[in-house]
Amino acid sequence: MTCKDEDAGAGGTGRGGVARFSLPGPGELFLAFLGVGLSGFGGVLPFARRMLVEQKRWLTPLEFTELLSVAQFLPGANVINLTIGIGTRFAGLAGGAAAFAGLIFMPIVIVMLLGMAYGRYGDLPFVAQGFRGLSAAAAGLVVAMAVQIAWPVLRSLRAVALALVIFLAIGALRLPLVWVLLVLVPIALLWAWHDRDD
Amino acid sequence: MTDDDPLFGLLVQLVLLSLVAIGGVNTVLPELHRLIVTEGGWMSGAEFTALYALAQSAPGPNVIFVTLLGWQLAGLGGALAATAAVCGPSFIIAYVVASLSVARGESAWFRLIRRALVPLTTGLLVASAWLLTEAAAQGWTGYLVTFVTAVVLLTTRINPLWLLAGAGGLGVAGVL
Numbered sequence: 001m002t003c004k005d006e007d008a009g010a011g012g013t014g015r016g017g018v019a020r021f022s023l024p025g026p027g028e029l030f031l032a033f034l035g036v037g038l039s040g041f042g043g044v045l046p047f048a049r050r051m052l053v054e055q056k057r058w059l060t061p062l063e064f065t066e067l068l069s070v071a072q073f074l075p076g077a078n079v080i081n082l083t084i085g086i087g088t089r090f091a092g093l094a095g096g097a098a099a100f101a102g103l104i105f106m107p108i109v110i111v112m113l114l115g116m117a118y119g120r121y122g123d124l125p126f127v128a129q130g131f132r133g134l135s136a137a138a139a140g141l142v143v144a145m146a147v148q149i150a151w152p153v154l155r156s157l158r159a160v161a162l163a164l165v166i167f168l169a170i171g172a173l174r175l176p177l178v179w180v181l182l183v184l185v186p187i188a189l190l191w192a193w194h195d196r197d198d
Numbered sequence: 199m200t201d202d203d204p205l206f207g208l209l210v211q212l213v214l215l216s217l218v219a220i221g222g223v224n225t226v227l228p229e230l231h232r233l234i235v236t237e238g239g240w241m242s243g244a245e246f247t248a249l250y251a252l253a254q255s256a257p258g259p260n261v262i263f264v265t266l267l268g269w270q271l272a273g274l275g276g277a278l279a280a281t282a283a284v285c286g287p288s289f290i291i292a293y294v295v296a297s298l299s300v301a302r303g304e305s306a307w308f309r310l311i312r313r314a315l316v317p318l319t320t321g322l323l324v325a326s327a328w329l330l331t332e333a334a335a336q337g338w339t340g341y342l343v344t345f346v347t348a349v350v351l352l353t354t355r356i357n358p359l360w361l362l363a364g365a366g367g368l369g370v371a372g373v374l
Contacts, residue, residue, distance in 0.1 A: 037258045037259075038257055038258075044257075044258060044259050070295060070296075070308065071292070074220070074291055074292055074295060075216060075218060075219050075220050075288050075291060076219055076220075076222065076261075076285070076288025076289075076292065077219075077222035077223065077260060077288075078222060080259055080261060080285065080288065080289075081291075081292040084289055084292040084293055084296065085292055085295070085296035086296075088297055089296055093293060096289075096292070096296065097289075100285075100289060103258070104258060104261070104262070104281070107256055107257055107258020107262045108258075108262055108265050108277070108281060111252070111253055111263075111265055111266050112266070112277055114252050114255070114256055114266070115252065115266050115270060115277075116269075118248070118249070118252055122248070126370050129369040129372055129374065130366045130369040130370040131248040131251060131252075131366070132336060132340065133343060133365035133366045133368045133370070133373075133374050134248070134251040134255065134365055134369065135244075135247040135248055135251040135333070135334035136331075136334045136335060136340040136341075136344045136347070136374070137251070137344070137361050137365030137366070138247070138250055138251035138255075138330065139247070139327065139330035139334040139335075139344045140331075140344040140345070140347025140348040140361065140365075141254060141351065141358055141361075141362075142224060142330050143327040143330075143331060143344060143345075143347075144349075144351035144352050145224070145323065146320075146323045146324045146326070147348065147352060149320055149323055150320045150323070150324060153317060153320045158317065159316070159317040160317075161317075162317035162318055162321065163317045163324065165321070166317075166318050166321035167321040167325050167328075170228045170321070171228060171325030171328045171329060174228065174232055174236065176229070176232070177215070177226060177228070177229040177322075178218065181318070185314075185315070185318070188314040188318055189310070189311065189314045191314070192310055193310060193314075
């Protein structure tokens with residue numbers, strides 16, 4: 001979940017108020033991101049920011065926000081792109097790989113243990129009923145995030161029209177995403193270029 | 199896994215999907231659902247949403263939902279292959295972009311592309327929310343749980359895990 005992404009960007013200790021001691025190596029990056037992956041229940045990004053900017057002080061608040069805005073437009077999860085970008089910046093390819101591995105190692109182990117438990121006990125009636133409730137609440141998390149992200153974005157005709165068209169194409173008509181994007185991405189680019197001031 | 203394995207085709211689709219997953223796994227949930235449930239027939243819609251809920255209750259980035267799908271379809275090998283398929287391309291892209299932009303800041307082109315894509319990401323996310331709500335609800339109580347969860351998250355700063363646990367508890371108690 002990236003519910004709290006937008007609070008992660010700004011604020012903090014101010015532009016110049018951060019001391020940097022030495023650049024972390026791959027081992028240190030792995031361990032630091034291991035902790036972030038483990039603590040990130042319901043949104044990893046706020047924990048990543050706290051570790052990078054406030055605890056380790058590897059980045060200033062401004063640097064964090066700049067890296068995040070690059071990460072956001074790349075494919076893949078924001079926090080994963082950010083992690084790879086930061087690891088790369090500090091220690092090259094080995095750093096990027098170490099930070100990424102640290103971030104996802106424990107979550108993968110945990111989710112597979114949960115999957116194993118689900119495989120064994122998922123058919124029991126009370127477990128199935130529990131999952132009915134859990135699924136409905138998990139849908140609520142995504143609804144809340146969709147509202148949080150959509151609210152500030154849907155302020156121009158361009159944004160509302162494009163969001164509505166892709167929602168209808170994917171959500172209602174269930175068209176294949178690749179074809180929908182092949183049509184809509186060029187339109188979105190041209191429209192954004194045309195409306196440079198909105 | 200070999201070329202004849204239908205799961206191999208699914209891996210190729212995952213690689214392609216990961217390239218358009220701007221904003222993360224949540225924006226491609228409808229497409230994943232189409233590939234795995236509607237067209238592939240690999241699992242039921244209820245199982246798909248149950249696994250999504252399971253991934254939500256684990257710590258870490260959302261991409262572990264794909265790990266879990268791989269695990270469910272083909273065990274440990276499937277989990278690792280699915281994770282690599284969905285993370286590999288974006289790892290390469292993020293590495294290349296980070297290497298290129300170490301010296302430079304964000305260009306006007308970056309900003310234009312991001313501004314163009316934000317409405318599309320938003321629409322996809324709303325579609326995901328719609329799909330999950332529809333799939334999870336079995337009767338009005340399901341819609342109510344989804345609605346209350348969303349409202350509480352939007353109006354308080356509660357840890358989402360409490361809401362997941364509460365709704366799971368209501369389910370076990372047979373209320374839903």
